Amino acid sequence: MENKNNKGRYILYTIFIIYLIVLFKIVLFKYEPLANIIKGDIRMTFRSANLMPFKTILDFLNIGVKNNSLLWAFSNIFGNICIFMPLGYLLALFSKKFRSLKNVTIAALALSMFFEVSQYFGYLGSLDIDDLILNTLGGISGYLVYIGIKKLISDEKKLNQVTIVLSAISCMAAFIIAREQFGNLLGLTIQEVTTIGQENIPQRDPDIIGTYLNMKDEKIHMYKGIVAENSSDIEFLEKVSVEINDETKFYYTEIEESKKESSINYKELSKEEFAKYESYSILKIWYDEDNKDVVDTIELSKKIDTSGEVMTIEANEKKEIHGDVEGINNKGIVINLITVQEFEDGSSVAVVGKDDNANLINVEFSDDAKFILNLSKPNGDIVERKACTKEDIEVKDTVLLKGIKKGDIFIAEDIEVTRIVE
Structure with a gap:
């Protein structure tokens, strides 16, 4: 009987180790495909920080309502709680030291703090106080689940068996949700991309990438660099004007995306149609290879859309x-x-x-x-x-x-x- 109990514990320890590995992948390396992590080819991304409680949660809800994607919003919000629930449950299961709400809370808070600080200083994502709150709530929730099951099942062997079954069910459910909602991000699925009309676009890097402002007097007015209308980076960007002529070709990139496939359509426009598009759209310009004074092709894509919060730099503001x-x-x-x-x-x-x-x-x-x-x-x-x-x-x-x-x-x-x- 003791050997069977030990066998069950070994399975649970294995589950816990696998859980921690998955947790590190989801939290610290969410933007890296699994293949890159295995090869050690991990890129540093840009970091950000939010120290205002509940701001990110409210932003997710607002985006979900605006884009009719509440499932996506709730997946992001409650996903943090769900991925930390096994931590609170398994810590209480393995150690009497963690069979108190205080100790589980401290453990969940400490691990979450480690992840948030690592993301910020390692340029792996965002340091967000809302993640800290939700992750800690997840650890507490897992501990409360353990307390509830423990009251129903006092026998250690049966408790281990129930835990193994619950782990299997949870893993299957988590994998299905992750694949459907975040498959490309986590490297679980490969998105097929179909392009239409790409042969009309020069097959080389653009000579200029920037932000479209308007078209007047046979000139395209733009910022060098990509920037939103309300971004403080505007103060650092240079405005330029590019002359066009009757030979210049105009295209607009239409992108339709789903979880498993994307369609990119390069739609040709007349000069008059092009002039009607919104300012602060992303602009790419190619000059004629034989005459650098002549603009050959211009491609316009989606307007940069942000939360609408106007950002300005006041005097002496860092x-x-x-x-x-x-x-x-x-x-x-x-x-x-x-x-x-x-x-x-x-x-x-x-x-x-x-x-x-x-x-x-x-x-x-x-x-x-x-x-x-x-x-x-x-x-x-x-x-x-x-x-x-x-x-x-x-x-x-x-x-x-x-x-x-x-x-x-x-x-x-x-x-x-x-x-x-x-």
Whole structure:
């Protein structure tokens, strides 16, 4: 009898280990396909932080109502609770130390805090106080489930058997929901992409990527870089005008997406049809390969749509910007701004201009500026993190800067430098 009990416990320990591995995948590496994680090819993404309780929860609900996707909204909100429920249940099952609400709460809070801080400082996602709240509630809920089942089943062997059955059912349900709602994100499904009319678009990188403003007097007026109408990054972007002619071809990209397939249709437009499209749509421009003064093709895609909260920079208000070091001078550095726009559906786009399309920002350092240097492998793994000085900065380093904007100069107070090493 004892051997059978031990066998059941070993199965449960195995389930717990697998659960922790899955938890790390879902929380820390949600944007990485499983194949990339196995190969160690993990990319650093851009980070964000929300310290306002219930803001993200309300945003999800608002998006769900607006887009008629409440199932998606509830999956995101209650998904955090559900994925932490096994933690509270299994901790109480395995250890008498965790058979108290206080200890389970502390454990769930501590693990959740570890995940949130790791996401922020590891550039793996968002640090969000709402995730902290929901994850902790999940651990508490799991503990309460354990208490309820324990009152019904006092025999340890039967309790282990019931736990194994519940684990199997929960895993099946979680896999089905994850596959249906987040299959592409988690690397569980592969989305088929069908394109129509792509042969009309030049098969090379665009000469300019930017944000469409309007078309007047045979000119396209735009910002260099992708930015939303209400974004504070507008203050850093350069306005440019591009001349068009009767030979210029115009296209609009229509994208229809489902969970398993996407259709991309490159629809040709007349000049008059093109002029009617909304400002702040994403714009790509190709010049004629034989004559760089002539615009050959223009492609317009969806307008960048955000939550509607207008963002402005007041005098002396701190801001965070990100870019690549293009030059070094006596006063500071020159960076090529990386513009990042987050959309309502949780996706984001990052754009960095090249050559003539670079968004160059002059940066000076405050007298009490603090410098940190990250030495990183090409796959994003940080191998060393240490204090440094402005003299240690090199061209082609990537910098994350915190400071204030004064005129055309950005005064940096906190400088985090990342350098790729082999």
